[in-house]
Amino acid sequence: MSRRQVNPSRRFADSGVVPFASALQSKSRSSPYLSVALIITGALLLIVYINSGSGGFGSSKAAVNRVEGDFSCTTEVQRAIPILKKAYGDSMHKILHVGPETCSVVSMLLKEEDTEAWGVEPYDIEDADANCKSLVRKGIVRVADIKFPLPYKKKSFSLVVVSDALDYLSPKYLNKTLPELARVSVDGLIIFTGYPGQQRAKIADISKFGRPAKMRSSSWWIRFFVQTSLAENEGPMKKFEQAAVKKSYDPSCQIFHLKSYH
Structure with a gap:
């Protein structure tokens, strides 16, 4: 299977995730409530990103089946x-x-x-x-x-x-x-x-x-x-x-x- 070029939109999404993760890891003196909120928000954004990129679990499974030739x-x-x-x-x-x-x-x-x-x-x-x-x-x-x-x-x-x-x-x-x-x-x-x-x-x-x-x-x-x-x-x-x-x-x-x- 030929390798596809990286989707510019994905690269943009990835570049948006990295600084956010770095921000979570930084030694901040902000409120613990803010830290918890940031973690929850990050988790939700990650889930949305994964689903939008792969089409969700069902679509991912279907893609695997198609590649393996299970469709009939x-x-x-x-x-x-x-x-x-x-x-x-x-x-x-x-x-x-x-x-x-x-x-x-x-x-x-x-x-x-x-x-x-x-x-x-x-x-x-x-x-x-x-x-x-x-x-x-x-x-x-x-x-x-x-x-x-x-x-x-x-x-x-x-x-x-x-x-x-x-x-x-x-x-x-x-x-x-x-x-x-x-x-x-x-x-x-x-x-x-x-x-x-x-x-x-x-x-x-x-x-x-x-x-x-x-x-x-x-x-x-x-x-x-x-x-x-x-x-x-x-x-x-x-x-x-x-x-x-x-x-x-x-x-x-x-x-x-x-x-x-x-």
Whole structure:
């Protein structure tokens, strides 16, 4: 990671703290009440400075997680399944999930009543567990490069859910992959993607994904959807938002609800 230059505002804050600390250490004959007041004030200023500089404890922890590559929209899909069921109803009966760690999502969906689920793993699964390898042997999960046409017929699935996959594709390949995802769906395409600033993969995993993840803003994605003639799936999107409020569900990923091609 490249070293960033010192923020001038921080340098100013630091220069303001040092004289204050020195003043506390000086041998003053002033009242003990004044000394106590100065100590308390100094402590409060230090707390405010630390919080303003790091964004608070929660933000600091999030920053560490991003650097370590702990962030995952595939995990977010699993959290969102009850909300998706409220929004899509019967369309949740036949689902294709596309993305790394798809075996975990497919396994969870298969536990849902009256639900058929398949998965596409875009990357190597040599280190997969026994359950995942079993799903691959049965043909439920396929390993396929999503930069090329998907191995399914048109409108093979009610819904297609994508996570942790599109962020690794350049616009050149997104132009091919997004229409393919819409082609094999009937009732909609749901995309889980990271926010700008979130780091998706550890440096050691770059060789697996081929390139670092590119986190794009919602406005970038919306423009791209328009260019590829993908329209917002307004009905399910509103139901999803309503269900999310009732369940106090606050997603850590951007979620886009798109219509299938007809």
